[in-house]
């Protein structure tokens with residue numbers, strides 16, 4: 256490839272609108288066709304909050320049969336995916352609907368693949384190993400963060416704490432539906448952490464070393480601006496429709512960006528916090544953002560300055576990082592590792608595990624070393 260050549264992929268059909276879940280059968284009709292059996296993947300919290308009701312009612316009123324699998328947990332272990340696969344086969348699923356946070360959507364993606372192709376789960380891990388085909392796949396997020404509805408990535412937990420990624424174009428859904436009404440009831444802490452995670456997606460996509468391109472750049476800038484403008488309002492007043500719509504759209508734009516220009520060391524250093532200490536994905540990224548950006552500054556200063564200037568801040572790494580720290584304070588999220596149960600003795604292990612996340616570290620604008628990783632953790636202990 257020449258320096259200016261690039262590829263860009265995304266989900267072919269995106270529909271956004273408050274209340275859109277009530278229209279799901281109509282929106283998905285061209286995709287569903289004459290199929291009758293929809294397998295809905297979610298978690299118990301989302302189900303108990305009534306968030307699947309509108310979508311389920313819409314599908315059932317259209318004469319479709321819906322089977323609900325609600326046992327997804329955060330950082331979904333392989334066993335959950337295999338259990339969901341089993342239930343979906345027993346039901347005779349013809350369409351898969353993932354409705355929930357990133358974990359539900361990630362699980363739904365893999366279930367659609369497992370039912371549609373002859374590959375086993377173990378054959379799918381890594382980049383471009385999952386080939387498909389898969390069952391028709393619809394994704395509806397209930398948090399504004401992961402952007403999983405538009406990424407070709409599923410992250411699963413294998414064994415005790417190892418995160419394994421499946422990353423292949425076959426995981427792009429057929430239809431993503433954004434319905435801000437599903438996010439009105441998100442608690443402030445979840446809104447804050449998932450929202451900052453989405454901002455990290457935009458920032459890391461914009462500085463992604465290998466596959467950054469003009470389309471991902473435009474999406475990262477637009478997504479970061481939406482999120483920056485809305486996050487504090489969404490945290491203050493969860494039912495502010497405009498802020499909730501902006502958060503969902505910002506997370507989607509950032510998701511489209513990092514689906515093509517992958518994230519780097521912030522995520523690589525965040526993963527062990529999830530794996531070892533079960534810190535939620537969004538919060539672990541929020542914690543690691545400032546030290547990693549400061550470490551990267553010598554290689555990425557002009558890009559961080561562009562991002563800062565796009566947000567109306569002082570055009571420098573410091574302008575960007577200071578603003579992200581101010582937002583973390585303002586929305587009341589934890590900012591030190593000791594607040595999430597990490598002690599000094601844990602740092603060498605965290606750094607060693609972070610260095611294993613090679614698929615992300617290669618995208619970081621500055622080479623991450625074991626010593627630097629440990630220093631980044633130390634800086635926010």
Ligand SMILES: [Zn+2]
Nearest residue numbers: 401452456540
């Ligand atoms: Zn993330």
